[in-house]
Amino acid sequence: MDLIAHWLGNMPDFAVPFALAALGLIVSERAGVLSLGAEGLMLVGALAGIGVQLAVHEPGIALLGSMVAAAAVSVLFAAMVVWLRVNQVIAGLALVFFCQGLTGLLGTVLGWTNQPVTGLDALALGPLAQLPVVGGLFRQNVLVYLTPLLFAVVVWYLNRTVPGLRLRAVGENPQAADAAGIPVLRTRFLAILAGSALVGLAGGYIAVVSTKLWIAGMTGGRGWIAVGLVIFARWSPWRALVGALLFGGIEALIPQLAAAGIGLPQYFVLMTPYLVTLGVMVWVALARQGRDETPGALGEPYLREERR
Numbered sequence: 296m297d298l299i300a301h302w303l304g305n306m307p308d309f310a311v312p313f314a315l316a317a318l319g320l321i322v323s324e325r326a327g328v329l330s331l332g333a334e335g336l337m338l339v340g341a342l343a344g345i346g347v348q349l350a351v352h353e354p355g356i357a358l359l360g361s362m363v364a365a366a367a368v369s370v371l372f373a374a375m376v377v378w379l380r381v382n383q384v385i386a387g388l389a390l391v392f393f394c395q396g397l398t399g400l401l402g403t404v405l406g407w408t409n410q411p412v413t414g415l416d417a418l419a420l421g422p423l424a425q426l427p428v429v430g431g432l433f434r435q436n437v438l439v440y441l442t443p444l445l446f447a448v449v450v451w452y453l454n455r456t457v458p459g460l461r462l463r464a465v466g467e468n469p470q471a472a473d474a475a476g477i478p479v480l481r482t483r484f485l486a487i488l489a490g491s492a493l494v495g496l497a498g499g500y501i502a503v504v505s506t507k508l509w510i511a512g513m514t515g516g517r518g519w520i521a522v523g524l525v526i527f528a529r530w531s532p533w534r535a536l537v538g539a540l541l542f543g544g545i546e547a548l549i550p551q552l553a554a555a556g557i558g559l560p561q562y563f564v565l566m567t568p569y570l571v572t573l574g575v576m577v578w579v580a581l582a583r584q585g586r587d588e589t590p591g592a593l594g595e596p597y598l599r600e601e602r603r
Contacts, residue, residue: 298554303429307540309505312498312505315500316337319495327595332372337518339498341502343365346405348412352412366488366491368390372386372487373487380596380597408509408511409508412503420433461482497521498514519572523575531588538575542568
């Protein structure tokens, strides 16, 4: 029971980065932009968060810095895919490699590597935190509690507001959206910035809140898992949140098994999240049964003069 209690208590902390990164990808891909640069943007958010935290010692400001830094770097990606119409797959992969090199260089030159910082304190929700076994679920940092609220806001924005419906229209049929007077390129550009800010927040959470230090490549492929998670969720934020809990639960279980004395081969442990990702992708492909919920214009560049 102690193992289960610790596992449940740690699950939200592991799930939040997946959830935030997937939510950011959904925002940009709903506008028709295929975003494969999540791994790089998470690294930028992680490094920026640590840098700001070392400077001001305020986790909230550090996480905001993570969002701003990732959004700023994504301007390069947005300019390439929106206005220059560079292939979105190639641009996304190039962004990952660029961010990996940039963060590794800056982290070393600025001396931020392995510098411990103070993160967010846990906030207990009164008597709920004293419940047996599940009490750990109610002793989390404030960002864990805010994540479902953030999902609710994004769902409301995409489904209940005029700008959100326009964003989805651009992702489904940019030609029709343009004919209706919606600025397609500007909508896509802003969607990339907003989505990238959420991805950067995921990276900042890993560095500032979870590990409380910076190490080169510390995201460990979580950005790629988030890409798979979006496909698993079929671009639905709520399904993405459930999927994030699934992946977070798997990651949280591994150290608990080790602490309980259950020996696992090191390389098996390292490959487990990706093995689950492959399994989920296969399941999605088999369960789809002809239905395609992919945004209609995902990955397609748009030039106003072109007509189909």
